Amino acid sequence: MSPQIQTLLALLVVAIAATWLVVRSLAKKKHPGCGGDCGCSNNELKAKLKN
Amino acid sequence: MALPAHISSGLSASPARQPVYALVGNPNCGKSTLFNALTGLKQKVGNYPGVTVEKRIGTAYSQHGQPITVIDLPGTYSLAARSPDEAVTRDVLLGRRNDTAQPDRILCIVDATNLERNLYLVHQILDLGRPVILVLNMMDLAAQAGLEIRIGRLEKELGIPVIACEAINQRGLIELKLAMSRADLPLARHAWDVPAAIAPAVSELAASLVESDRKAPLIARAEALLLLTDQDSVRVTGSTPLSARTTEILRGWQARWSGEGTDWAGALVSSRYDAIGLLSAEVIRANGSVGPSISDKIDAIATHALWGWLVLGAVMTLLFLSIFTFAEVPMNWIDAHIAALADLIKNKMPPGDLRDLITDGAIAGVGGVLVFLPQILILFFFIGLLESTGYMARAAFIMDRLMSRVGLNGKSFIPMLSSYACAIPGIMATRTIEDPKDRLVTILVAPLMSCSARLPVYLLMIAALVPDGRVPVLTKVGIMITMYALGTFGAFFFAWLFKRTLLKGAPPLMIMELPPYRLPGIKDVALHMFERGWIFVRRAGTVILGISIILWFLAAYPKAPEGATPTQQLAQSFAGRAGHTLEPMIKPIGFDWQIGIGLISSFAAREVFVSTMGVVFNAEATGDNTVPLRTALVSAKWPDGRALFTPLVCITLMIFYVFAMQCMSTIAVVKRETNGWKWPIFQTFYMTGTAWILSFIVYQGGRALGF
Numbered sequence: 158m159s160p161q162i163q164t165l166l167a168l169l170v171v172a173i174a175a176t177w178l179v180v181r182s183l184a185k186k187k188h189p190g191c192g193g194d195c196g197c198s199n200n201e202l203k204a205k206l207k208n
Numbered sequence: 209m210a211l212p213a214h215i216s217s218g219l220s221a222s223p224a225r226q227p228v229y230a231l232v233g234n235p236n237c238g239k240s241t242l243f244n245a246l247t248g249l250k251q252k253v254g255n256y257p258g259v260t261v262e263k264r265i266g267t268a269y270s271q272h273g274q275p276i277t278v279i280d281l282p283g284t285y286s287l288a289a290r291s292p293d294e295a296v297t298r299d300v301l302l303g304r305r306n307d308t309a310q311p312d313r314i315l316c317i318v319d320a321t322n323l324e325r326n327l328y329l330v331h332q333i334l335d336l337g338r339p340v341i342l343v344l345n346m347m348d349l350a351a352q353a354g355l356e357i358r359i360g361r362l363e364k365e366l367g368i369p370v371i372a373c374e375a376i377n378q379r380g381l382i383e384l385k386l387a388m389s390r391a392d393l394p395l396a397r398h399a400w401d402v403p404a405a406i407a408p409a410v411s412e413l414a415a416s417l418v419e420s421d422r423k424a425p426l427i428a429r430a431e432a433l434l435l436l437t438d439q440d441s442v443r444v445t446g447s448t449p450l451s452a453r454t455t456e457i458l459r460g461w462q463a464r465w466s467g468e469g470t471d472w473a474g475a476l477v478s479s480r481y482d483a484i485g486l487l488s489a490e491v492i493r494a495n496g497s498v499g500p501s502i503s504d505k506i507d508a509i510a511t512h513a514l515w516g517w518l519v520l521g522a523v524m525t526l527l528f529l530s531i532f533t534f535a536e537v538p539m540n541w542i543d544a545h546i547a548a549l550a551d552l553i554k555n556k557m558p559p560g561d562l563r564d565l566i567t568d569g570a571i572a573g574v575g576g577v578l579v580f581l582p583q584i585l586i587l588f589f590f591i592g593l594l595e596s597t598g599y600m601a602r603a604a605f606i607m608d609r610l611m612s613r614v615g616l617n618g619k620s621f622i623p624m625l626s627s628y629a630c631a632i633p634g635i636m637a638t639r640t641i642e643d644p645k646d647r648l649v650t651i652l653v654a655p656l657m658s659c660s661a662r663l664p665v666y667l668l669m670i671a672a673l674v675p676d677g678r679v680p681v682l683t684k685v686g687i688m689i690t691m692y693a694l695g696t697f698g699a700f701f702f703a704w705l706f707k708r709t710l711l712k713g714a715p716p717l718m719i720m721e722l723p724p725y726r727l728p729g730i731k732d733v734a735l736h737m738f739e740r741g742w743i744f745v746r747r748a749g750t751v752i753l754g755i756s757i758i759l760w761f762l763a764a765y766p767k768a769p770e771g772a773t774p775t776q777q778l779a780q781s782f783a784g785r786a787g788h789t790l791e792p793m794i795k796p797i798g799f800d801w802q803i804g805i806g807l808i809s810s811f812a813a814r815e816v817f818v819s820t821m822g823v824v825f826n827a828e829a830t831g832d833n834t835v836p837l838r839t840a841l842v843s844a845k846w847p848d849g850r851a852l853f854t855p856l857v858c859i860t861l862m863i864f865y866v867f868a869m870q871c872m873s874t875i876a877v878v879k880r881e882t883n884g885w886k887w888p889i890f891q892t893f894y895m896t897g898t899a900w901i902l903s904f905i906v907y908q909g910g911r912a913l914g915f
Contacts, residue, residue: 163560167761170565174757181751 235283270389546575573756576822592733615707867899
């Protein structure tokens, strides 16, 4: 594989990785930031803290 | 007895509607263990209160394959909720949650060793007038404690099925499933008489709740009792405010009783306890003289003012000693195979960017983190063991002496303990704390506890401490305990500071139940260990892989002119320029621009520092052989030839990571839990500022002393 093709492929992989990371960070998650075993968002709690 | 339409329809043969059971009980009575046993799910369990802070839904199957929905609810001692997690339980049971249908039936689980205390919640549940099954869990422990429970008598008195069970050993599950699939479950009947002086108020309020608030008649009486005993219930209801008429009736009765000097709430609670006392006398028999239990005997040492600290110190030493000794062989194996894989690719592929991306980016980045997997597994195995046996609650008891002095709530211990694994579940676990200020203080200091993402950073720095890599194991353990202690005492210090400045409040009381010691549930411990290990591997294979690929690009582009050395290439790359921009700020604490690249990238997650060092120093390495990261770090130099990773710099870097807020996910969760950006921004600045100041003191102080 020539260095030029390697460069092209490497940049393609970088572009895919960058796009995936951006999409992942912007995507709305079902249980955002729950860390696997810690529950999920609680609207009542938010209301309580507001008060 | 005929079932109400909404229940009988739920229990009919209609395939569209499954029976919905709510699983409720006191904290730490085995709800999640029973939930897992019934549904086959793997929800986290632990032998301490407050493990579940949100509802979980699963499906169990009857002996005949009929699906049954089970909702596992956070533990509560009473329906008069005092914290957000208890409010979840109350609101689901009372049908106040828009996201959860009101359960048809209730599975009320009690700790058989503490039946009398657990019966208070049972009594309140019976007031709801729904079909209830009472599950007596931990019957084996009750028998060991010399308690005999007359199940038949209890069934007769309460008028509901009572099932003896040992959820941890899966005993009694068949009987329970048979009871759950019964279509003719009797409705619970009220198990006590409301005091005569208060009964008219209950009736009037219940009638108004039905007419003006459209409550179901079955629920209205329970709601009325709650309104009279739980003032918070009125305020928290929020989204479903009481009608003007009900509020007027409630205030009218309260004003009347206040004028008469009647303690109506106290009278209701006392009357319920009187009924429970009579029932307990009927159904509980203590056989022989019950002396101190095995738990009591162990606690005499484990919670002793002096010996307790020594036991805690010994447990921590054993934990870290195991991490260093047992992990060495598998770590070396993983390290060697990762290096061999990189070398294989280097030998098979012609030179070029794709080859460099694979070896210096993906393999160096991911491999640098994956090598710590054995230590992560050992850490979580030990944490699981300590949780499962019940020792964690004792550790909470010992630490509370310190925590209460600095103004931390006793319930802060579990969130802080969870933060040793990851600050995110720790911050979520603060929902068990009633006082909003206490909760906020805990959220602000929880990320100071050394999480598992810091572990790879500490281990890498400890490995780089001495050039030949031969640091005595006890020194490693000592350094590791020091880092964990620094984070813990740092958290205590800031809690003390915040409680006296920003978030002043009354000193909190510690109310925590010490569960009996139990043999560890090895299956649960192993499951938890593999789950956490899998999360670590998944992160390495996804986020860290992605970041490593981007980092490789940032370290490889723009290209230096032909003939430039790897160091010159890195220096003029995007990453190098960012590191150089940061260098004036971090040079006073002994860090150069290459470490600066790691500090910037590890804002994504702390362990990314390790993968960044892998990418940066592998990009710098010459030749076709992959160099182990610790060797690359030891040979790294400043431009004037001085060693970069001196022991002093390694220690300073560890201290920086103890205090710095290097985790975007934690910032996002704090933003969500505090409902705004104010506190996460404050937290980021106070933590990172402290990290810089302490690193400066240690580095400059160390240099002044000749290190």
